[in-house]
Each structure stands twice: as structure tokens, then as C-alpha cells.
Amino acid sequence: MPVARRETSDCRVIGHVDMDCFYVQVEQRKEPKLRGVPTAVVQYNSYKGGGLIAVSYEARAHGVKRSMRGDEAKEACPQIQLVQVPVARGKADLNTYRSAGSEVVSILSRKGRCERASIDEVYLDLTDAAEAMFMETPPESMEDIQEEVTKSHVLGLQFEDGNDPKEEVRKWLCRSDASYQDKLLACAAFIIADLRMQVLKETEFTCSAGIAHNKMLAKLASAMNKPAQQTVVPHSSVAGLLESLPIKKMKQLGGKLGSSLQSDLGVNTVGDLLQFSEEKLQQRYGINTGTWLWNIARGISGEEVEGRLLPKSHGSGKTFPGPQTLKTIGSVQHWINELCEELSERLHSDLEQNKRIAHTLTLHARAYKTGVPNSNRKFPSKSCPLRYGTIKIQEDALTLFQAALREFMGFYNSKTNWNENNKWGITSLSVSASKIVPIPSQRFISRFKNGVAMDPAKIESVLQWPVPKNVKGVQGFLGLTGYYRKFIKDYGKLAKPLTELTKKEGFKWNDQAQMAIELLKEKITTAPILALPDFDQQFVIESDASGVGVGAILMQDKRPIAYFSKALSVRNLTKLACEKELMALALAIQHWRPYFLVGNYKVEESLPQGLEGEQVTITEPAKVLASRKVNKRGEEIQQYLIQWKESSAEDATWEDEYTIRSQFPIFSLEDRTAVEEASNDRYQTNPRGPLSDQLSHGPKVWNVYVRRKKKGVAEGTHSIVKYFGGQTPSGSSLNQPLDNVIDEAVPPSSSVRYPEEDTAMKHSQDCVDQQDPLCNLSSKVDGLTEESSLISPTGSEDRRKQSEEHRDLPAKKPRGNCSITKFFNNYPNSQSSLEQKNVTNAQGSRSARGSYLTSDEVEVEMSAASSHGDIVKNVAGCSAANIPHGRQAWSYNIDEIDPSIIRELPPEIQEEIQTWLQPQKRPNVVKRGSSITNYFLPDNSR
DNA sequence: CATTGTATCGAT
DNA sequence: TATCGATAC
Ligand SMILES: Nc1ncnc2c1ncn2[C@H]1C[C@H](O)[C@@H](COP(=O)(O)OP(=O)(O)OP(=O)(O)O)O1
Ligand SMILES: [Mg+2]
Ligand SMILES: [Mg+2]
Numbered sequence: 016m017p018v019a020r021r022e023t024s025d026c027r028v029i030g031h032v033d034m035d036c037f038y039v040q041v042e043q044r045k046e047p048k049l050r051g052v053p054t055a056v057v058q059y060n061s062y063k064g065g066g067l068i069a070v071s072y073e074a075r076a077h078g079v080k081r082s083m084r085g086d087e088a089k090e091a092c093p094q095i096q097l098v099q100v101p102v103a104r105g106k107a108d109l110n111t112y113r114s115a116g117s118e119v120v121s122i123l124s125r126k127g128r129c130e131r132a133s134i135d136e137v138y139l140d141l142t143d144a145a146e147a148m149f150m151e152t153p154p155e156s157m158e159d160i161q162e163e164v165t166k167s168h169v170l171g172l173q174f175e176d177g178n179d180p181k182e183e184v185r186k187w188l189c190r191s192d193a194s195y196q197d198k199l200l201a202c203a204a205f206i207i208a209d210l211r212m213q214v215l216k217e218t219e220f221t222c223s224a225g226i227a228h229n230k231m232l233a234k235l236a237s238a239m240n241k242p243a244q245q246t247v248v249p250h251s252s253v254a255g256l257l258e259s260l261p262i263k264k265m266k267q268l269g270g271k272l273g274s275s276l277q278s279d280l281g282v283n284t285v286g287d288l289l290q291f292s293e294e295k296l297q298q299r300y301g302i303n304t305g306t307w308l309w310n311i312a313r314g315i316s317g318e319e320v321e322g323r324l325l326p327k328s329h330g331s332g333k334t335f336p337g338p339q340t341l342k343t344i345g346s347v348q349h350w351i352n353e354l355c356e357e358l359s360e361r362l363h364s365d366l367e368q369n370k371r372i373a374h375t376l377t378l379h380a381r382a383y384k385t386g387v388p389n390s391n392r393k394f395p396s397k398s399c400p401l402r403y404g405t406i407k408i409q410e411d412a413l414t415l416f417q418a419a420l421r422e423f424m425g426f427y428n429s430k431t432n433w434n435e436n437n438k439w440g441i442t443s444l445s446v447s448a449s450k451i452v453p454i455p456s457q458r459f460i461s462r463f464k465n466g467v468a469m470d471p472a473k474i475e476s477v478l479q480w481p482v483p484k485n486v487k488g489v490q491g492f493l494g495l496t497g498y499y500r501k502f503i504k505d506y507g508k509l510a511k512p513l514t515e516l517t518k519k520e521g522f523k524w525n526d527q528a529q530m531a532i533e534l535l536k537e538k539i540t541t542a543p544i545l546a547l548p549d550f551d552q553q554f555v556i557e558s559d560a561s562g563v564g565v566g567a568i569l570m571q572d573k574r575p576i577a578y579f580s581k582a583l584s585v586r587n588l589t590k591l592a593c594e595k596e597l598m599a600l601a602l603a604i605q606h607w608r609p610y611f612l613v614g615n616y617k618v619e620e621s622l623p624q625g626l627e628g629e630q631v632t633i634t635e636p637a638k639v640l641a642s643r644k645v646n647k648r649g650e651e652i653q654q655y656l657i658q659w660k661e662s663s664a665e666d667a668t669w670e671d672e673y674t675i676r677s678q679f680p681i682f683s684l685e686d687r688t689a690v691e692e693a694s695n696d697r698y699q700t701n702p703r704g705p706l707s708d709q710l711s712h713g714p715k716v717w718n719v720y721v722r723r724k725k726k727g728v729a730e731g732t733h734s735i736v737k738y739f740g741g742q743t744p745s746g747s748s749l750n751q752p753l754d755n756v757i758d759e760a761v762p763p764s765s766s767v768r769y770p771e772e773d774t775a776m777k778h779s780q781d782c783v784d785q786q787d788p789l790c791n792l793s794s795k796v797d798g799l800t801e802e803s804s805l806i807s808p809t810g811s812e813d814r815r816k817q818s819e820e821h822r823d824l825p826a827k828k829p830r831g832n833c834s835i836t837k838f839f840n841n842y843p844n845s846q847s848s849l850e851q852k853n854v855t856n857a858q859g860s861r862s863a864r865g866s867y868l869t870s871d872e873v874e875v876e877m878s879a880a881s882s883h884g885d886i887v888k889n890v891a892g893c894s895a896a897n898i899p900h901g902r903q904a905w906s907y908n909i910d911e912i913d914p915s916i917i918r919e920l921p922p923e924i925q926e927e928i929q930t931w932l933q934p935q936k937r938p939n940v941v942k943r944g945s946s947i948t949n950y951f952l953p954d955n956s957r
Numbered sequence: 958c959a960t961t962g963t964a965t966c967g968a969t
Numbered sequence: 970t971a972t973c974g975a976t977a978c
Contacts, residue, residue, distance in 0.1 A: 037978090058961055066960050068978090081978095082960055100962090107962060133964075133978050270976055303967080328964065336959040377972090383958065396972060442958055 021229065021317035023250075026196055028203045029320060030139040031233035032123055032211070032224040034116075035242030037135035038069035040220045041115045042098040053077060054096040057085045058107045062336075064089065065099065072242055104353040106333045109134075110361075115218070120324050122214050126206050130321045136237075138230050139210075140320035145202035154201050155191040164188065164208035167226075168240050171252030197249050200226055204247050211245065231316035232256075234266055253314035258286035265311060272304070288312035325369055325451075331357040332379070332445025340383075341441040344417075351378075351412045354446045359405040362448055366403075373448035376401035376408060378415040381443040382423060386436040394441075395419045401448055412446050 021027075034040065038056040043049045053074035057065035064085020077092035088095050101108045116134040123129055128140040154160070165181040165188070174183040187193075188201040203226045211222055225236025227248035235256070236246040248256065262282055263273045276282040279299070280291065288296075289312050297305030310316060331354040341347050365371050377398035384390040397415035402408065424439065523529075 033978095062959060068961070084960090109962070113963095135978075267976070272975085301968095326964065330963060332962060334959085334961065336961095338958085340958060375971095381958095393973085398971065440958075443961095445962080447963090 021315060023253075023313060023315055025228045025315065025317070026142070026199070027228055028141045028145040028199045028226070029228065029230050029233045030127075030141055030203055030207045030224055030226050031132075031230065031237040032137050032139065032207065032214075032222050033237045033241075034119060034135035034220055034222045036069050036071050036075075037115070037220070038100075038112050039071040039098075041112055043071075044115075044219045046098070049096050049098070052096055053079065053092050053094060054098060055079060055085075055088055056100060057088075057097045058100045059102075060085055060097070060099060063087075064097070067097075068100070104357055105350075106331075106353065106357070108357070115220070118218050119214055119220060119222070122217055123210055124324055125213070126210060128320050128322045129324060131324050131326065138233065138320045139207070141203045141206055141226075142199070144206055145199040148202040148206065149198055153198065154189045154205065155198075157189065160185055160188070161205070161208060161212075163212055164205050166244065167204050167208065168244065168246040170236070170239075170246065170248050170256055172249075194250070196228065197251075200228075200247050200249060204245065207245055211243075229314075229316040230318050230320065231266060231311060232314060235260070235264070238264075257312070257314055258284065260285045262288070267307075272300070275300075276308075285312055325365075325371070327451060328447055328449035329358060329361045329365065329373065329451075330445055330447030331355075331361070332443065332447075334381075334443040335441060341444070342438070347416060347441055347444065348413055350444050351416060351446065352409045354444060355409040355412050356405055358446050358448055359403075359408050362401075362403065362408075365451065369453070371451045371453050372403070373401050374450035374452065375399070375448065376411055376415070377447050377449065378412050378419065379443075379445045379447070380416065380419065380441055382420075382439050382441050384423070384440075385438050387425075392423060394423050408446070416444075 039049075039054050042056055043054065049071075051073065052071075053076075054071040055067045055074050056069040057067050059065040064087070067079070067081055067083045067085065067088055070079050070081055070088075074088070074092055074095050077095070079088045079092050079095060083091070085097050088097065101111060112134055116131075119135070120129065120131050120137055123137045123139065126139065126141060127144045130138040132138055162181075165185045167184050167188070169184055169187050172183060172187050174180070187197075188204060190197070190201075193201070207224045207226055211224060214220055214222055221243035223237050223241040223243060224245040225233040225239070225248065226245065227233040227236055228250060232248045232253065236248045239246045262268050262276055262285055265273070265285060268276065276288070280287075282288050282291075288308060291309070291312075293306060293309040295305075296308045299305065300308060333350060333354065335341050335350075341350065362373055365373070375398050377396055379396045380394045382394040384392065397419045399411055399415060402411060420439065424437070
């Protein structure tokens, strides 16, 4: 509920227009014989005569009501004419009513600001129009007055019995001694009467209207006198009107909230609400609802009339009651196809007529389940980026359905899913398309709400780095982002085996990992987190089903409220894996850098101030969506493991866990590949195919990057690859449940870039030259293939430029302990090649740790994503493409592997490692599928 | 598990 | 963000 800001002195002039028994009128226009006779519109008719959804006023006089059955209506009014809603694809088709609604909107939107509030009603903000009319042709000086407006009802207008109401109303409308507010209402009454006459003339539909100082009162008024009438609510009449108004008549109070007011507070009329203080109402109903209640009791409602003539979403659905319940995938698929076909058709009309495209496809269903205890569970809804094309929509919707069904039936049962005793039935299905935006796509909104440090001087003093001049704030530092930690318990559980291992006597991380830990601790404890309050640091190492992370927890009142972490994908939760992750993290963290907030604006038709005339590229944040989707898969795995542990493995050891992981088919390589492919496909929302011109989101910068993507893809045929590759890409799945961003610090999933269009091409060249040894490691950070390869090159280009221009800047020194950094930088690569040495040198000579964005190469951060993409982005641009011949720049030094770690691994892996330990035999390592070093490659190269 | 088919919004 | 429930037409 919108929090009203306006006062009782609200001087806007708002109209609400609602069509009279709308669907009936639509049918009556089509079949004029039905005019003036009791008529109703029914949906279907085979079961009890169908259900009524619209009833003419003549029929209402006989007690016929909406939601009655056709049979009931006949009973109440035998002469009633029942008209059926058209049926298409086996379901009700409301398109005729939608078009009729549009006809009306196109007329009513001729004056003032118009908001389509439903299929048959609009709000109009007529303030300006009324003021203008008052200036130009005030009623008091009008010569002849349209009859229609004199039929208005003016609340609170008193006149003697014998007097002609029309004359009294005319006098009220033309009073020269009225308050300015009333005069404006009077003007609006003329405007609305005129609009209503236009509607009647052009569409043959009648409607009713309310005119008041806010939406709530206008809506109330339009319903007071129907059909074909209008009602004015002068300010002076408000208190009297509300005093005795049954609370349930108010919009929003027709449901449970209204009932609660009646039963819990004994409030029956709006007037009864006045006795309660704002605090009291807030206390009971929450700050927003409480304030809203307090205000509406006083006739205050600040809700604006949105200028919006079109719906924000489209949907198509059907219920399958009783015996119609769908019990087979085949029947579900059939209906999904029908629904999607309708949806697709409507999306195409929207595209043609309104030049808009939808971005999200959602599937909803209702289901019941028998044969299991937890059978009251709700069927979850699922969504994904929407791809145009009926077939694609159908396929995607079915995929969504299947994912939801798996969840509904329980992951744990996913193999033996539904058999004789374990059945499901679908009682309703619907698909909808939302996030509809106009094309072209200059439409991203940067969203930074909380926790952004805004004072450049302070930022600079804390960062000790120069702040580009157009920076408005900084959000987070070193890529650390705050996340609300929802499922801390689950994590604890999942990490338990490993945690226990670390507690065993004599447990020791290997030296590199230990150093990494120290470096990380230092980074975490010294990082100025500008965006967030003090934190009680607590260093943690933890793991979920498929990832491991390190981080710090922000505690408040002994409760964890935020979590700073870097999580890396691991294939198995082994000590070895953790050590590698730690080391990779330690390397990556050196390149974390602040994200500067350049602006806080909506990009609409034109570019924001300061950027006009610049050549910019706005990219689609589809990668972010992709990452989320893959994370979903991680969540499934996690769910599975949680259930497994709960059901049968309370005190499982990590070896047990390893066993189950490797057995469960969800971890199979094929499965994982399928998921990746699906997500690549599904999330490639940049247009392809015949419609792509119309669908264009703007310059397609990333087609260039796509080419780099496939490089280095290798088949994992060797055992170790199978072993390690058998998990979903995840790291990110560790983060996934850490949803609910609290500070909105985000990576540049979209960027406004200044350089010319060919930067991208040029860039891959740059990248090769640059050869940042950290790239490879870092780009695996997010576990999401696409993320690492489709990245905007901006990040690395930034760094390169910066390091050239600012290498003399004092690097921000970590407190003490430079040796660790040194250690990592100089760490000898056991498989080093010439190229790799070059790489290392290049890196060494540069050593720009404090990178920042120059003022002419600025990233505007938009959209939201996990912080875990940050590193990827920072070091990206040099991922797959610049790994020379499958060689990686940095690798684990096999000689340093603690033999005890190797013993943790399954025999076949141990064997493979043994072969590397014989120096000569390092197998055509290059064949990426065969070395443990593959493990360090970005996911997409595996 | 016979009130259906849509739509919007705020909370989490 | 994705998902859900409440509310309404
Ligand atoms: N519960 C419903 N289910 C399906 N369709 C509905 C439902 N309620 C309303 N509609 C459709 C049919 C209506 O003609 C149309 C507009 O609704 P609404 O304005 O509330 O009533 P109405 O226009 O039929 O009569 P009124 O003259 O009272 O406004 O929306
Ligand atoms: Mg109506
Ligand atoms: Mg209506």
C-alpha cells in the first residue's frame, strides 16, 4: 500500500472512470437485441451453466450476481440472456474485452494523465486540465451548459425537495463564491462529462465516474452512482462521506485486512478508524499499513496517477477442476502449449502495436499430491528470461514446470519420483510474461538505495586512491558485498564434515593455503567497508553442497546480518579443494577494487545529464540472470544434500558425503553439461533469428565476445575430470541462498562505455598481450562459464590503462606481510612455459593493485548481481581467449601437495596424480582434460 | 479437487 | 531477485 504523503489540502483533481457492467455492454454492442434486457456473461456452460462474470443492471434487479452459476441465474431470472465468453484453444478468450477496454482507454486518455487501472477503468489526473479550463473558460462565465454535466451528483449538496436537481447542480458548478478547490472539481466534472459522452458516442458504451481530490475518493465516488452517472466529492463532504462508510467498501479493505479491522478493532465504518492513533495502527498492522490506514480514515491518499495506458504483464491460464485434473506430463504439456500459444500471440500483438517486449516468463500451477506426508505443499512458481517464439516459450514453460514439479515432489525423491503411491495432479496452470519494456532498450535503471557512501572527500581519504571527478559515491570496497544470510543453519550443517576434519588434532592446511588464509584475514579485517557499518569480523571457512567460501560475518545483536565472502567453485569438498580455493582466492582478492557509483538515474529516452552526446553502449544484464539460473541448480543439489543429511546421515562423515555426491546422478557430467547448455540458451536474451531487428536491445557488443567463448573448450574424458567435473558449476551455489542484497553493491553487469564500438574486438588483442596470470584463476571464481567468457572487457582495459597512467601511485599497502603477496606473485610455476614466464613478468612489472576507474572510462553499475561476479568482472576480458593453447598461467605446484591430501582422493584420482609426480611424464598436459591443473581453469574450459 | 481468468502490488 | 500472498476486476 502506498504511503500517502499528501495532506488533506491535497489539491489535485482526480477522476475515476469505470465502465458499466462492462463485458455485458461489449456483448450488447455486438448483439443489440440484448440491450435493455437482463443479460449476463458466462464463462463455459457445461458445468452448472458456467460461471457469471458480468451482469447487466436489469439482471441485477432480479438478484443475479457475479460468480453465480448460469443455472442459478436462470433460476433467479428465467428470462435472462446468457452470453458466453468466446473460447479459443479450449479456454476462455478475453481478447474481445481487452480490445474493448483499449478503445475506451484511447478516448479517456485524451485529457490529463491517464492510468489504466483495470480492463474497464482508468484514473485521470486532471489537475492541469482543470486549472487550464478554469483560466480559460470557467464555468461561471459559460453561456450554455451541457446537460450531461448537470446530471452529476455532488456530495454534500443540499437543496429543497421541490427544486430541480439539475438546476441546483448547475448552480453549484457555476458558483463564483466557491473555493478554488471546488471550482477545479467543477471544471473536472465538465471535462469528465465530456469524455464520457465521447466514449458513448465512439464506443456505444456507458460508464460512470467519480471526481475528487485523490484516487481513493474518486474510486469510491464512481461506484456510488451507476450506471451512466458521475459523482463529485467536494473536500467539504469527505468527512461525512467516510464517517458512515462500511470499511469493506474501501479499496484494499475488502479482504482480510478489512475483516481484521472489524473483528480485531471493532471498526465497521471508516469513521470508526479515527479513534485510533497512528502509532496504534502501526503497531498492529506495521509501519506502512498503519500509516496508510490512519490516512485513509481522514480521506488522505497520496497515490499518484501513473501515466500508463498499457498492462504491465500478460498471462494466460486455466483451471482443471475436479475430474479435469491433469495427471500426466503429456496432458500438462498439451495445456502448456495451448496457454503459451495464446501468450505468444498476445506478446506479438504487443510488440507490433506497442513496440514492447517482455523479459520474463513465469509459470504458475496448483497441484495436489497424494501418498506422502507433506502433501499440502504449494506448487512453486518458476520464471526465466523470456525468449520470443511460440515454440521457445512452450519449451521453456515446460522446463519450468518440470523444475517446479521436481521441487514439489521433493528433490530427494527425484529419481523414484512419482509411482503408484506417490501421485500428483495439476488443478491449474498459467503462464505469464512480465517485465515488459519498450524497445529500444535505453531503459536500465540503476538501483542503489542503501549503504552507499556519498562523500567523495571521505571516500578518497579512506580509499587513499584518487576518486574520478564524476563519481557520486562508492558502494563497497574490494568487491566485498553485504548479503543477508538466510540459511546459516543449513550451511553449518553442510559444512560440518569438513569443519570437523579441520578440528581434528594435527590438522593443518598446507603452507600455501595457510598463507592464503592469513592474507585473506588481513584483507577482510582491513578493508574499509564504506557501505556498511562496523563489523564484528569472524573469519569463516565453509562449504555448501558444491562450493567453498571464505568470508566475514557482520553480527548485530548476536545475529548474523551480513556476510562478506568470496566463494569459489569446487568440485568436491575435499581438503585439497579447499586449499586450492583459498589460494585462488588470495590471489584474486589482490585485485578487488572499489566500484564507483557514477550516477543514480533512470536511463530513458535520452542519456543522463553529463553523458549527452557521448557514444555509449548499454549492455544487457543477461549474464546476471544466467548466473542466477545456474545457481538454482546449485540450490537443488543443496536441497538434496540437506534432505539426505536430515533423513539418513545426521552424523555423516565427509567421506560419506563424497560417496553420495559421486553417486547421485544430479552430479553427472552429462547432467551438468545439459544445465549449462540450457542456461546458455535460455539466457541468451539478446535477440536472434528473424525478429532480431525488431527486438534489438541496442548495439550488440557481445557478439564479439561470444566468439571468444568457445575457445579452449575441452572434453573431460580422463577420470579426474569426471571426478571433478561431475558437479554443477557452483561456487555460486554457495552464495546463492545468501540472497537479499542489503547494500546493493553490484558488479557492472551493464556498462556505459565511452570507447568506440570496435573496442571489443581490439580488446581481445589487448588481452592476449596482457596475459594477466590471475585471469584464469579468477575467472573461475563464479563458477559460471558464461560469466567468465562473455564478460565486458572494460575491467581489464581499465586496469591496463590505469596501470600505465598511474603506476607511480602509491599502492595501498596491506598492513604488514607483503611477503604473502610476493609469495603468490613469484610463486614458481611448475609447468611454466615461455609464455607463462612472460606473463608473470608482465604482471610483476605492473603490480597495479589499486585500480580505479578513470573519469573518461566509467562504468555505470546497474542491475543487481552477486558480489561473486565482481572478481570475474574485474579480471575478465582475459579469460578463455588468452590462455595460450590451453595452457594456464598459474597452476598448482604439484610438488607442494601434501601426500596426505592425495590420500583423501579416490583411488583413480590418486593414480593420476602419481603420474604427474613423475616429472617427465607430465601428460600432454595441454590436453586440458587430463591434468589436475584443469581444475583451476575457468569452468568453460573444462 | 467446481468461482474463472487476469492483473497489480508489497513483503520477504 | 524470484517467489508469494493479498487484493481487485
Ligand atoms: N471476479 C471476476 N472474474 C472475472 N472477470 C471479472 C471479475 N470481476 C470483474 N470481471 C470482469 C467482468 C466485468 O464486466 C469487468 C469489469 O468489472 P467491474 O467494473 O468490477 O464490474 P462491471 O463493469 O461488470 O460492473 P459495474 O457496472 O459494477 O462496474 O471485469
Ligand atoms: Mg465496471
Ligand atoms: Mg471496474
